[in-house]
Amino acid sequence: MGGEPAGTCRRCGTCCRRGGPALHLADKALVVAGHLPFTHLYTIRAGELVRDDVTGGALIPAPADIVKVREAPGSRACVFFEPACNGCAIYDQRPLECRILRCWDTAEIRRCYRRERLGRADLVGHIAGLWDLVAEHDRRCDAGKLVRLAGRRRMGDLGGAAELSGMVGYDEALREGLAADGRVPAAMLDFLLGRPVKVLLRTLGVTVREETSRQETAATGGAIA
Numbered sequence: 001m002g003g004e005p006a007g008t009c010r011r012c013g014t015c016c017r018r019g020g021p022a023l024h025l026a027d028k029a030l031v032v033a034g035h036l037p038f039t040h041l042y043t044i045r046a047g048e049l050v051r052d053d054v055t056g057g058a059l060i061p062a063p064a065d066i067v068k069v070r071e072a073p074g075s076r077a078c079v080f081f082e083p084a085c086n087g088c089a090i091y092d093q094r095p096l097e098c099r100i101l102r103c104w105d106t107a108e109i110r111r112c113y114r115r116e117r118l119g120r121a122d123l124v125g126h127i128a129g130l131w132d133l134v135a136e137h138d139r140r141c142d143a144g145k146l147v148r149l150a151g152r153r154r155m156g157d158l159g160g161a162a163e164l165s166g167m168v169g170y171d172e173a174l175r176e177g178l179a180a181d182g183r184v185p186a187a188m189l190d191f192l193l194g195r196p197v198k199v200l201l202r203t204l205g206v207t208v209r210e211e212t213s214r215q216e217t218a219a220t221g222g223a224i225a
């Protein structure tokens with residue numbers, strides 16, 4: 001094994017290639033200081049299904065927000081991973097999970113994995129107006145409801161199509177509006193509002209047919225196929 005002693009990080013990059021870490025309260029200062037820009041983060045909202053890798057890979061509903069470091073475009077690797085040197089672009093400022101992960105002994109990461117996770121409210125909950133907007137989006141595009149409706153749809157129940165279409169339309173129109181008027185950078189929306197409803201539906205096996213015009217799509221959200 002390259003002559004390295006057991007229990008030593010060989011900096012092979014395997015863990016960084018499997019995706020970015022979830023953030024914890026201990027990482028808040030890194031976000032506030034700009035080492036982890038909002039544009040490099042996204043949110044898995046409460047109720048979305050997540051694979052619980054630490055306890056065997058079962059799909060479970062997220063009990064609360066999980067703010068994660070994004071993957072690099074077209075890749076599963078963490079956006080801060082530098083493949084040419086198997087390095088980390090923010091090594092000295094890397095988040096808690098990266099600092100405690102020992103691939104040869106996962107006891108500590110298992111202990112900390114679900115504890116004191118950082119949520120959107122910890123970062124932007126104090127910004128009146130912006131937080132109201134996040135709360136309203138969560139109410140109208142409730143992730144748990146979305147998962148339930150998608151599950152029923154996969155079982156042949158077509159009853160929730162209008163509600164799902166409404167969620168897609170509201171979500172798309174809100175994102176387009178915020179990005180267009182410059183209130184929120186487009187690259188920050190996946191942190192602020194979570195991943196687009198249309199993308200979540202695709203991961204749940206429900207496709208959204210695109211309408212022919214952008215205007216129609218914003219108005220109707222597209223048709224649920």
Ligand code: SF4
Nearest residue numbers: 016078080081088098
């Ligand atoms: S932040 Fe750095 S150490 Fe952590 S997963 Fe990304 S590249 Fe690896």
